Each structure stands twice: as structure tokens, then as C-alpha cells.
Amino acid sequence: VIFLCRHAAVVISGTELARQLHREIQRDVEELVAQGNMRPHLGVVIVGEDPASRTYVRNKTRAASILGISSDTVVRPSSVSQEELLELIDKMNRDWRVSGLLVQLPLPEHINERAVCNAIAPEKDVDGFHIVNIGKLCLDQRSMVPATPAAVWEIIKRAGIETVGKNVLVAGRSKNVGMPIAMLLHTDRNHERPGGDATVTITHRCTPRERLKELTSLADIIIAAAGVPRLITADMVKEGAAVIDVGINRIKDPNTGKLRLIGDVDFEGVKQKAGFITPVPGGVGPMTVAMLMKNTVTAARNALMH
Numbered sequence: 001v002i003f004l005c006r007h008a009a010v011v012i013s014g015t016e017l018a019r020q021l022h023r024e025i026q027r028d029v030e031e032l033v034a035q036g037n038m039r040p041h042l043g044v045v046i047v048g049e050d051p052a053s054r055t056y057v058r059n060k061t062r063a064a065s066i067l068g069i070s071s072d073t074v075v076r077p078s079s080v081s082q083e084e085l086l087e088l089i090d091k092m093n094r095d096w097r098v099s100g101l102l103v104q105l106p107l108p109e110h111i112n113e114r115a116v117c118n119a120i121a122p123e124k125d126v127d128g129f130h131i132v133n134i135g136k137l138c139l140d141q142r143s144m145v146p147a148t149p150a151a152v153w154e155i156i157k158r159a160g161i162e163t164v165g166k167n168v169l170v171a172g173r174s175k176n177v178g179m180p181i182a183m184l185l186h187t188d189r190n191h192e193r194p195g196g197d198a199t200v201t202i203t204h205r206c207t208p209r210e211r212l213k214e215l216t217s218l219a220d221i222i223i224a225a226a227g228v229p230r231l232i233t234a235d236m237v238k239e240g241a242a243v244i245d246v247g248i249n250r251i252k253d254p255n256t257g258k259l260r261l262i263g264d265v266d267f268e269g270v271k272q273k274a275g276f277i278t279p280v281p282g283g284v285g286p287m288t289v290a291m292l293m294k295n296t297v298t299a300a301r302n303a304l305m306h
Contacts, residue, residue: 009275010277013282013283014155014284017287018286022067022290025290025294029069037300038099039068040069041099042060042061042069042101043074043102044061044072044073044103045073045092045104046104047080047111049078056104060102060289063293064296069296076088080108085103086116086119089116093119093120093124096303098124099297100125100300101120101125102127103117124299126292127147136193138183141192141193145180145193146176147292148176148288149177150288151290155287159242161221164197164198165199166198167201168186168201168219168222169200169216169219170182170202171224171232172223172246172264173204182200182202183195185200186198201215203226205226213236217236217238221243222244223244224244224245224246226247227247228249228264229249229251230265232245232266233269234272242277244283245284249262262280263283267279
């Protein structure tokens, strides 16, 4: 088969899409304030000294200040007890000035992450990890949708990628990313929280390599969220498929010896075959932060209605 005029994929800039979303969020924030309401406020709790967590939190608070959302970060040492952490969350839950609240994960071994996520008031839970928000997501009800899955869904919609009746492969089954992405994409577009009406397959570490390849080659949309560098290569992808890369892997560059970010997709190879592709960095990451800000404004709005 000779491919005449086969073009490389459209590279979807998450940075550019996030900029569009920022303008919309800024408008919403200023509208709220102009109506005499309090400025939306994001409370962030961080435990310990993990440098990656520090960077993520800095990105979030920086985005908030650009968009006119106020924020404050409470830092606790990694020796903090679960009880002390839960008391802090309870205090922030009851503070009417805090619109949205998040505890940066991962947490130290001695703290139960599930207990912490469930301690945040569901209406302030901008990460969408509370059991009530996850339950509502599974029932197609309106809820706080976790920011990364929301970012993937938003990218697909804004890029004009068709999902109805399409085959979608989600590589990765984590409860915070893979599972909610699959939920958003396979559910009914006419429900309270509209879904993508796609046929979704989820793969994970127990999926044999050759089975993964069979499944990816049938997929119109591949969402790579496994945390495995270069898991998806060009030979696995159907011509013209859309490939969304959620992976964030830090690897040592053999030439410079410095750490650099790569995704779960072999970008250079897959770009030659796919119809759409998101880069790492500059793809899902910026949109995730933007969706978190959108959730914060939603939380501020919901608080006005109660």
C-alpha cells in the first residue's frame, strides 16, 4: 500500500487549550466578584518535602493567582499524625472562606489516603476523590470530576475528536485517572453528566503485551495513563487514531545526564501515524491545572446556592 500525502498527526497543544479555558475561567471569576460575592479561594495542604509535590502545588497556586483565585498553602511535616491532618481538614471544611480544598498526594505511608480524601467536604473536594464524588461520577450525576480525567475529556471535545460509537483504549486502571476516564467516555451523552458514548476497553499490568497490541490496533482513541515510558509505539497504533498521553515519567537523558519528562507514548514514532497526538510536557498537564481551577470556581458557585 502506498500512502500518498500521509501527513504527521495534528499535535494538540494543551498549553494553547488551557489558555482558552483560562480566559473563560477569568471571566467567570470576575463575574462572581462583580456580583458582590467573595473571590473563589483554594486551600491546599501539603505533607512533607517531596520535590515533585512542591512543584505541582506551586503550579496550582500560580495558576490560581493568574486567574484571580486566591489561595493559601498549609505545609505539615511528614511526621504529622493522621489525626492531626484530619483535624486540619475539618477546620478548613468549616471555614466559609475556603471554596475548594485539596490535599496533595501522595501522603506518607502511615497516613491512609482514602480516609483523608473522604474527610474533605464533597462540595469542596476540587480533586474529585471523595467517595461521594466518585459514586456520582459512576452514576452519571453532576459532581466534581477529577482534574486529569476532566482534562482528557475536555481536550477530546475541544479538538473535535468524535467519540460516539468509537473504540477507545484506556491503558491504566488507577482510581484517580484510568477508571474515571473510562467512566466519562463510555457513558450516555444524554445523561445529567454527559458521557462520550464510546466502546471502552481498559488494559493494565496483567494485560499480555501481544493482547495490548491487538486492542490498540483496533482503537480510534488511545489514552495512555499507565506510568510506563514509551508503552505505546507506532506499530501498535491504527492510522489516523487520536492518542492522548497522560503519562509523566522522569527519565535521565543519556546525552545530558539531566532528568527530563516523557510520556507513555513514543511521541516521535507515533506522531507519524496518528491523526491527533498530545505532547509531554505541554499536553494534558496544563489542562489538568486549568480543570482544577474550573472545579474551584464551580465549588465557589455551588456554595452560593446553599
